[in-house]
Amino acid sequence: MFIRSSAIMIFVLVILSMGAESSEAAPATVSAIPESSMVPGGVAIVPTSANAIKAIYQNRQAMLVNYEGEQFAIIGIALNAKIGAHSIILEYANSSSETLRFTVKDKQYTEQRLTITNNRQVNPNSEDMIRINKERTEMNEAFSSWDESRTPVLSMRAPVEGIKSSSFGLKRFFNDQPRNPHSGMDIAADEGTPIYAPAPGIIRATGNYFFNGNTIILDHGHGLITLYCHMNTIDVSVGTEVETGEQIGKVGQTGRVTGPHLHWSINLNNVRVDPALFL
Numbered sequence: 001m002f003i004r005s006s007a008i009m010i011f012v013l014v015i016l017s018m019g020a021e022s023s024e025a026a027p028a029t030v031s032a033i034p035e036s037s038m039v040p041g042g043v044a045i046v047p048t049s050a051n052a053i054k055a056i057y058q059n060r061q062a063m064l065v066n067y068e069g070e071q072f073a074i075i076g077i078a079l080n081a082k083i084g085a086h087s088i089i090l091e092y093a094n095s096s097s098e099t100l101r102f103t104v105k106d107k108q109y110t111e112q113r114l115t116i117t118n119n120r121q122v123n124p125n126s127e128d129m130i131r132i133n134k135e136r137t138e139m140n141e142a143f144s145s146w147d148e149s150r151t152p153v154l155s156m157r158a159p160v161e162g163i164k165s166s167s168f169g170l171k172r173f174f175n176d177q178p179r180n181p182h183s184g185m186d187i188a189a190d191e192g193t194p195i196y197a198p199a200p201g202i203i204r205a206t207g208n209y210f211f212n213g214n215t216i217i218l219d220h221g222h223g224l225i226t227l228y229c230h231m232n233t234i235d236v237s238v239g240t241e242v243e244t245g246e247q248i249g250k251v252g253q254t255g256r257v258t259g260p261h262l263h264w265s266i267n268l269n270n271v272r273v274d275p276a277l278f279l
């Protein structure tokens with residue numbers, strides 16, 4: 001009898017502590033939301049009917065915001081997402097939950113063929129692969145960050161003054177070999193052109209990576225994380241808090257490039273989405 005009642009006590013404590021934990025989650029109140037685009041590589045803006053405290057999409061926490069008195073889930077859709085119905089689980093303070101659905105429509109991205117003179121950047125050797133995998137883990141850790149202490153700014157300024165390409169999502173071939181689709185926006189500018197933070201955040205990672213060259217990962221909060229690649233110089237360090245318009249580095253041509261430019265990508269719930277939706 002004693003054993004049974006203490007087991008019940010433990011069970012009750014677990015329920016209580018779970019409740020305390022989930023009540024810490026809270027949507028951010030924002031002054032702008034991105035354009036909704038329910039296609040692979042897009043962002044789904046899904047109105048929620050009531051005061052949810054947490055949104056889960058594909059087993060990962062997703063952004064929930066209050067905007068102009070209403071609540072929305074802001075969901076990053078992967079470039080390789082399946083066409084058709086997708087679901088979001090909403091959790092409420094009273095521990096109940098609800099499933100919402102949205103439909104991902106097809107979008108055909110065209111091909112892009114690039115010639116890279118350094119063949120190791122197309123077919124890395126086994127030593128390179130060890131480095132690439134280590135860097136992938138490091139970047140993935142930064143992209144998985146969930147920081148609720150920051151209110152994400154969802155309307156951004158371009159990080160560089162330059163020529164914005166519409167190359168997001170292109171099916172890429174390097175030296176005629178198929179590779180991952182292009183997961184960011186390329187902005188062409190001269191080497192040394194300053195790169196500015198497009199929104200406030202904290203520098204989550206910096207490094208010199210095999211493909212991305214000199215790189216910064218900037219965390220804006222609630223799973224919104226931006227990436228800057230191929231930089232000439234990195235002018236910030238991990239943990240630096242930056243405001244909109246603060247210089248974080250300079251345009252370069254480090255890593256796998258065909259000329260100087262900034263590769264800028266935006267991550268939502270650890271999914272690369274089209275940066276143009278946030279400009």
Ligand SMILES: [Zn+2]
Nearest residue numbers: 184185186263
């Ligand atoms: Zn790029």
